[in-house]
Amino acid sequence: MAHRLLSSSTLLLLPRTQPSLAARVKAAVPVQYANYVTASSVVLAAKPKPKPKAGGAKVVQTKGRANSFRKKISADEDASEGSIGGSSRQNEKYYKPVTPVKVEEFLPSTVTKENIGQVLGFPSNVLPALNHTGYPTLLNEQFNLIKPTALVVRESTVNFLEKIDKAMKTPSAQSRLVLTGRSGSGKSAMLLQTVSHCLSSGWVVIYVPKASTWVNSSFAYNKVFDSTTFVQPTLASNIASQINSINKRALSKIVTSGAVKVGRHEIAQGTTLSALLEMGTKDPSAAQDVMEVFMKEMNSQNTIPTLIAVDEVNSFFRQTQYFDQDGKKLDPEFLRLPRLFLNYISGKSSLNHGAVVIATSDSLLENKSEVLDIVLGAKQVSPYYRLPPNLVSWTEGLTRFDVPNYTRTEAKGVFDYYKKGNIFFDAATESLFLNRFIISGGNPRNFFTACAKGI
């Protein structure tokens, strides 16, 4: 057994064939470690190597004992020798270099019926805007995996964007569209594409990727004096700064129609809306009033259309996680900022030119809205079932737009994109595509996890 302690006496006792191995082992091991032999040095000695071995790098001096099983070999030595210790070299199948995929831009001109199934990336002027607001949680995972941020052009995308384009000159109360569909069917993605389309077309866009954070008690709130409503100063200030950074160019051309008083500040007539929002960013206590004045000014706008896009909107149609002073949970209509958006969603306030697009989300059970599910027909109940009247009043007149699963061409386009993005363990063949498409049933999110994680 070669890993035992070899001394000169044992050498003499070994048969004729062995001395050569022993001699080689002895030669392989540096002089100071002559009494310690490890399995690695034996194996290395077995392969005749012209390169002289660096002293001491391979063999670890175990104090007093020749414990050859505890071999610690330096990684670079090992990688170069290509022998045992492959654990230090990264698994080539799993760790692949990140290669950005070359994609065309998602522009109004490129979103046509011919391009269905093509994966188009967000344009260079849209990406910084989306970085300000952030992305929806689960989509973010996909975007972090494959660069650049890109989504596939679907048939439903083309149809939906046609509707949006028609809504450009009409009041927003007439175009209140809600994207519905099963979990993972691409509602948030469609909303992102709408946002990108409108930004490229020059609209003023107000995008809220996670409406649930507005009502889950993560922002500070104060009661308004002499009122039953509450204000969220930091949230309003954040939203004002986001809107300003996304739409700076468009907003610096629009001015206020009259003088207003916002908190402690006086706004003169003719101030740009961009400057107004900046003031809201700097002074959180005035931010809510700034937002209300801003939305009022956008109402009367006739030159630039406005898009209000809200994701995870079901959290606006249920009790919030905030408490009123008696300890009862608040309805969203008592929080000024969600109420401002609810007014536009329900049609109580309307923009002269624009659209309101909202998307539901099944991500978190705590955000689930029974009222919205029933009104949109996702849940069937008896007609005698009593819905809370104050929440139902906000859901009137919504136009439903269903987002289906992938068709074969769309899925193939996505698969090719994933292939270029280098996320497959195994060879990305046609049979693998069929396998993944069938087991996911065409559901976009399941298709992604099936491709990326093999489950």
Add this chain to the structure above:
Amino acid sequence: MLHLLGVNLPDQKLVQYALPLFYGIGQKTSLKILAALSIHKKCKVSDLSESQVTQLSSLLTEMTIESDLRKQIRANIMHHRSIGTYVGRRHAMGLPVRGQNTRNNAKTARRLNGRWLKAERKEYSTATTRSIIPTPDSPFESFFNRNWF
């Protein structure tokens, strides 16, 4: 570290979970306090403003917590003892008070009952009334304040 009414509230803790560190405040009263002061549930102790801290301390001083509550509990039990009831006797013996079986399973009672009848510890108190058990002063003071020699 926010030091409030004798209790250290760690800065990184959520206020919702820091308030129960007071003796006499549990999960429910903590949420009630947050609701009354309009503090959001994910607020950390370090996020509280000065005005909110003063509001909080004024609200807490109105409630019976900490040493006031302990005195109240001790007083209630001492009352039973002093009038010589069954309940008082059971507290003194360290046995179950509410009619439980003692043939088996009286472990908690044996461990915990009777601790309220022992000497009181010195604590931060907002109450002005003196306790019924005499507090030990410093040796110097107790020498000069006693009536017997």
